[in-house]
Amino acid sequence: MSITYQNGNVIAQCPSCNGSLTTFERVVHGKPLGDVVVDKMHQFEGISYPRIIWTLMRCASCGYGGMAEIHASNDPKTGKLGAFYPHATKTNKLPTSIPDDIKKEYREAEKCYSFKAYRAASALVRSALEKTLKVNGYNSKSNGLERKIELAGEEGIISAALSKKAHDKIKILGDDVLHEDWREVTPEEAEESLNYTLRILEAFYDDRDTVLSILKSKKRIKDA
Numbered sequence: 001m002s003i004t005y006q007n008g009n010v011i012a013q014c015p016s017c018n019g020s021l022t023t024f025e026r027v028v029h030g031k032p033l034g035d036v037v038v039d040k041m042h043q044f045e046g047i048s049y050p051r052i053i054w055t056l057m058r059c060a061s062c063g064y065g066g067m068a069e070i071h072a073s074n075d076p077k078t079g080k081l082g083a084f085y086p087h088a089t090k091t092n093k094l095p096t097s098i099p100d101d102i103k104k105e106y107r108e109a110e111k112c113y114s115f116k117a118y119r120a121a122s123a124l125v126r127s128a129l130e131k132t133l134k135v136n137g138y139n140s141k142s143n144g145l146e147r148k149i150e151l152a153g154e155e156g157i158i159s160a161a162l163s164k165k166a167h168d169k170i171k172i173l174g175d176d177v178l179h180e181d182w183r184e185v186t187p188e189e190a191e192e193s194l195n196y197t198l199r200i201l202e203a204f205y206d207d208r209d210t211v212l213s214i215l216k217s218k219k220r221i222k223d224a
C-alpha cells in the first residue's frame, strides 16, 4: 500500500478502482485542477521548504478526486509529498455467513490499518476474536479469552497451530494495547493480527455446517 510522488503525480490506490494502484494527476488539459498555497518556511523530513501546496488531483482512470499536501519550493513537481487523501482500504474477502457485528468490527480494523492506526486495529481484531468465540458458545464467564481460544482448539474448530497464533498474535497484542503501558505497534504486528483473525473467521464460517455440527456435539450451541 505504498504511495509515491512522481513528476507531480501521486501513485496510490484508488477506492473507486477496487483499490488498484492508479495515477492521481494534478494537471489536466494543461491546467492544475486547483491549489491552496501556504507560504511558510518550514521543515519536512529534515529539509527546509518555503511553502506547502494543497493540491487537488484526480484518478486518471476513473476521475475520483484526491488531495495532496506537497512541501515545495517554486515548482510542485520537485516537492515532497506529505499527506494524501483518499486512504484506500485493502479489504480481505470474508466468509458470507459471518454475523454482521463481527464483520463490521473486522472492517473497521482494516480501516484503522489503512490509516496507520495500528494500535486501534490490534484492539479491534482482539474484540472481533472474542465476539466470534462468544457467539459460537465459548461464552463461559469463568473462562478468559485465553481459555476460550484453547477450547476452540481442543474441540477441533481451529487447529492447534492456529490456536497458538490466536493467543500470541491477537490476544496478547490486543491486551498490550488495552491494558499495558503505551508502546508502538508495528505495521507487521497489526497485519499479522488481522491475518490470523481472518483465518479464525474462516475456520468458524467457511464450512459452517460442519462447524455447527461440532458445536452442537460439544453442547456449545443448542439443536435448532
Ligand SMILES: [Zn+2]
Pocket: 014, 015, 016, 017, 022, 059, 060, 061, 062, 063, 064
Ligand atoms: Zn480510480
